Amino acid sequence: MNQQATVTVPDGRLEGTFQDGLYVFKGIPFAAPPVGDRRWLPPQPVGPWSGVRPAREFGPICVQPIPPMPPPGMPEEHEPQSEDCLFLNVWTPGLDDARRPVMVWIHGGAFTMGSGSSVMFDGAGLAGKGNVVFVSINYRLGMLGFLRLAEVTGGAVPATGDEGLLDQVAALQWVKQNIAAFGGDPGNVTVFGESAGAMSIGCLMAMPAARGLFQKAILESGVGSTAIPKERAGEVAGRFLEILGVDPHDAAALRTITPQQLLDADIVLRQPRAPGEAVRLTAIAPVIDGVTIPDVTNEMAKKGAARDVIAIVGTNLDEYRLFAMMEPPDFKLDDAALTRRLDEFLKTGDIPRVIGAYRKSLERRGESPDNRNVWSAIQTDLMFRNPAVGLLEAQTAQGQQAYSYLFTWRNPNGNPLGACHALEIGFVFGQYEPLFCGTGPDADQLSECIQDAWLSFAHHGDPSGECLGQWPPYGKERTTMLLGKDSHVEAAPYEDVRALWETVTIKKSPMP
Numbered sequence: 001m002n003q004q005a006t007v008t009v010p011d012g013r014l015e016g017t018f019q020d021g022l023y024v025f026k027g028i029p030f031a032a033p034p035v036g037d038r039r040w041l042p043p044q045p046v047g048p049w050s051g052v053r054p055a056r057e058f059g060p061i062c063v064q065p066i067p068p069m070p071p072p073g074m075p076e077e078h079e080p081q082s083e084d085c086l087f088l089n090v091w092t093p094g095l096d097d098a099r100r101p102v103m104v105w106i107h108g109g110a111f112t113m114g115s116g117s118s119v120m121f122d123g124a125g126l127a128g129k130g131n132v133v134f135v136s137i138n139y140r141l142g143m144l145g146f147l148r149l150a151e152v153t154g155g156a157v158p159a160t161g162d163e164g165l166l167d168q169v170a171a172l173q174w175v176k177q178n179i180a181a182f183g184g185d186p187g188n189v190t191v192f193g194e195s196a197g198a199m200s201i202g203c204l205m206a207m208p209a210a211r212g213l214f215q216k217a218i219l220e221s222g223v224g225s226t227a228i229p230k231e232r233a234g235e236v237a238g239r240f241l242e243i244l245g246v247d248p249h250d251a252a253a254l255r256t257i258t259p260q261q262l263l264d265a266d267i268v269l270r271q272p273r274a275p276g277e278a279v280r281l282t283a284i285a286p287v288i289d290g291v292t293i294p295d296v297t298n299e300m301a302k303k304g305a306a307r308d309v310i311a312i313v314g315t316n317l318d319e320y321r322l323f324a325m326m327e328p329p330d331f332k333l334d335d336a337a338l339t340r341r342l343d344e345f346l347k348t349g350d351i352p353r354v355i356g357a358y359r360k361s362l363e364r365r366g367e368s369p370d371n372r373n374v375w376s377a378i379q380t381d382l383m384f385r386n387p388a389v390g391l392l393e394a395q396t397a398q399g400q401q402a403y404s405y406l407f408t409w410r411n412p413n414g415n416p417l418g419a420c421h422a423l424e425i426g427f428v429f430g431q432y433e434p435l436f437c438g439t440g441p442d443a444d445q446l447s448e449c450i451q452d453a454w455l456s457f458a459h460h461g462d463p464s465g466e467c468l469g470q471w472p473p474y475g476k477e478r479t480t481m482l483l484g485k486d487s488h489v490e491a492a493p494y495e496d497v498r499a500l501w502e503t504v505t506i507k508k509s510p511m512p
Helices: 124-130 163-182 196-204 230-244 259-269 297-302 335-343 348-365 371-397 425-429 441-460 495-503
Strands: 003-009 012-019 022-029 052-054 087-092 100-106 133-137 184-194 216-220 310-316 402-407 479-483 488-491
Touching: 003 022, 003 163, 022 124, 022 163, 087 124, 087 163, 100 124, 100 163, 100 196, 100 441, 124 133, 124 441, 133 163, 163 184, 163 196, 184 196, 184 441, 196 216, 196 297, 216 441, 230 259, 297 371, 310 371, 310 441, 335 348, 335 371, 348 371, 348 495, 371 402, 371 495, 425 441, 441 479
Parallel strands: 012 052, 100 133, 100 184, 184 216, 216 310, 310 402, 402 479
Antiparallel strands: 003 012, 012 022, 022 087, 087 133, 479 488
């Protein structure tokens, strides 16, 4: 039976619930509704309320497309959507002065989908097991959170394209100001997230506005490398307005575009532009505007932007296999097509050497060196592993401890996706779906070890523990924890293909 529980914050009183040893507060507003004249503006303060505000139900999730079926490993959910979506949720073992570590989860979803209230991200497990305060957040998505309109509207709508990130900053500011009332320590905050959530964290580590709001970070399958130049963001905004046929200088008309019109335009922007291309997961991304994000995020890290942040940075061995599911079913990736695809990212003279190296690497792994596996392995490294290594090296060069992992678990039932993107999430939250993740004693052990490491890191800034043993920081030996059936530390895993990229020129970075 749920019991009521109340807590007082500067804006007013909140009423949540107490169940199974945890106090839970849902649907707490951390910013004013970003609607009407506030659409496409930075988040504004909530302002105080009178009486007791109910915090027993999740708030609406941000406007987003509803996929015909849920992504692999995720349950089918139908959460109410609204532009009024800036809510967060708190799970805590006590409303006291214990000053527990705080873990703030930033969900992924290609900056286009997802929410902090998904059943997958229930904070009860980590909060109860680890004696931490767990917080999950929403942030504006898609065309409402990451569309840069400043130039194309001549300033009529001054959107930077980073409003979704500024929402995250506002949520972290709320945590700093209020979490002590929930038994948390505002000076010991770990942000952690996956995919676009981790990419967001990579951006937060470079953002002056986020400095000092968190001390530790766990980046799962992503760093800030997907942030795009403002010129490219302006081109997307131009195409967006052309699709809708709206006068770019009519701010009032722009603010009357319906959420469904926004989603429809986003679908058009993500369609393939050339034969054989897959549908893109996202048409937008955070924007390097010179102010909110001053420069390329890993370059900012090299200059010490995040020297005060201890980080765990990792990727999954077969990240891109999840995205390969979106390939047109009738498309055949022959040698010519593979070369055409790589020509978008690499110099022509480097392509045969890269393909040859990955064929050999796949053979050493016991994988088929066919074109689809070669393409997937190359994209995995270009999109995820190489940028992650860049951040690890930047942090280490600044004298800051950073920890590296490679998630290698494969479903023992033979899932062809391998150690694909998002597979680790279920193990982090202890909710691994059988068909996608697998089950059994080995899966139980892996989840236990990952949770212990993440919680140890939140408490002490070191993921070492009884389950995984000593986890050394990343350094010259490129020491990495391989998380899988037999988790262990290894120096420079898959060094053959990592070192290859030191001699290859990348024309542009791919995006999901």
